Amino acid sequence: MIAVVTGASSGIGLEISRGLVAQGATVAIVGRSRERTGAARVALGGDTPVFLANFANLADVRALAGALRARFGRIDVLVNNAGLAVWRRTVTVDGFETTFQVNHLAPFLLTNLLLPNIVGRIVTVASNAHKRGRLDFDNLQRERGYVVYDAYAQSKLANVLFTRELARRIAGSGTTATCCHPGVVATRIWEVNRVLRLLSPMLGRLMLTPAQGADTPLWLASSPEAEGHSGGYYARRAVMEPSAAARDPEAATRLWEKSASMVRI
Numbered sequence: 648m649i650a651v652v653t654g655a656s657s658g659i660g661l662e663i664s665r666g667l668v669a670q671g672a673t674v675a676i677v678g679r680s681r682e683r684t685g686a687a688r689v690a691l692g693g694d695t696p697v698f699l700a701n702f703a704n705l706a707d708v709r710a711l712a713g714a715l716r717a718r719f720g721r722i723d724v725l726v727n728n729a730g731l732a733v734w735r736r737t738v739t740v741d742g743f744e745t746t747f748q749v750n751h752l753a754p755f756l757l758t759n760l761l762l763p764n765i766v767g768r769i770v771t772v773a774s775n776a777h778k779r780g781r782l783d784f785d786n787l788q789r790e791r792g793y794v795v796y797d798a799y800a801q802s803k804l805a806n807v808l809f810t811r812e813l814a815r816r817i818a819g820s821g822t823t824a825t826c827c828h829p830g831v832v833a834t835r836i837w838e839v840n841r842v843l844r845l846l847s848p849m850l851g852r853l854m855l856t857p858a859q860g861a862d863t864p865l866w867l868a869s870s871p872e873a874e875g876h877s878g879g880y881y882a883r884r885a886v887m888e889p890s891a892a893a894r895d896p897e898a899a900t901r902l903w904e905k906s907a908s909m910v911r912i
């Protein structure tokens with residue numbers, strides 16, 4: 648099995664990668680930092696292929712897709728896991744709000760560019776935070792009234808809408824698309840400011856471990872029981888109903904078309 652895991656340098660992505668390696672898969676780990684991704688490679692046994700790309704730069708995402716396609720003719724599993732939350736609004740080199748680009752536009756572009764090579768499963772790590780998300784098509788870049796949690800929730804809502812629209816578009820192809828909530832997990836994603844960084848060892852004790860958080864995405868990516876499942880949103884290995892906003896098919900199509908024009912595909 649050839650698997651590609653984004654955001655594999657840390658947290659849930661590292662544990663998804665560990666689980667896939669334990670099942671005998673060749674796992675291409677994707678990270679933005681040479682040091683952290685190199686350390687993940689060592690932690691995974693040392694012969695794992697490493698690919699570097701900063702999702703805040705769409706040229707990096709295009710180069711990543713090209714490198715993966717050149718290295719692997721066929722990809723069995725793509726796990727779109729990389730994600731972040733940003734305390735104060737920032738804009739990427741591509742001109743998009745960073746959370747929206749890293750959490751949604753980059754995996755949207757990567758998935759589309761890899762689609763001809765994927766025969767298997769596409770799993771996107773979304774979040775229950777999507778339930779608080781609102782897609783305001785006139786303010787997708789959060790130019791007005793930026794709040795970290797709202798921008799994050801919007802991006803996670805986009806993950807669920809993306810998965811549902813993708814599943815519809817690839818139905819019957821043999822490839823499936825699912826997404827999930829991993830639980831509330833003790834990872835660096837919570838460390839969005841100095842106070843939360845200081846509190847994180849204490850708060851982390853109340854949360855799931857990254858290995859526990861990896862359970863559902865790993866199950867979706869590789870278990871025989873999840874074979875053939877497509878379009879669903881999962882938590883604790885069970886399909887869950889996402890929010891009403893996430894079930895809106897018109898919003899899903901509109902977001903897809905808008906995203907395609909933003910990333911120029």
Ligand SMILES: NC(=O)c1ccc[n+]([C@@H]2O[C@H](COP(=O)([O-])OP(=O)(O)OC[C@H]3O[C@@H](n4cnc5c(N)ncnc54)[C@H](OP(=O)(O)O)[C@@H]3O)[C@@H](O)[C@H]2O)c1
Pocket residue numbers: 653654655656657658659660678679680683700701702703728729730731749772773774775828829830831832833834835836837
């Ligand atoms: N933790 C939770 O409670 C929770 C709950 C629901 C959903 N999730 C989702 O789970 C996923 C994994 O997050 P995590 O909790 O495991 O956090 P994490 O430990 O911070 O891992 C995030 C991963 O994404 C990578 N990443 C961040 N910004 C990137 C960029 N600009 N370009 C490329 N890669 C980038 C990080 O790379 P670096 O190592 O270089 O930072 C890291 O590998 C995210 O999609 C998150 O939204 C998490």
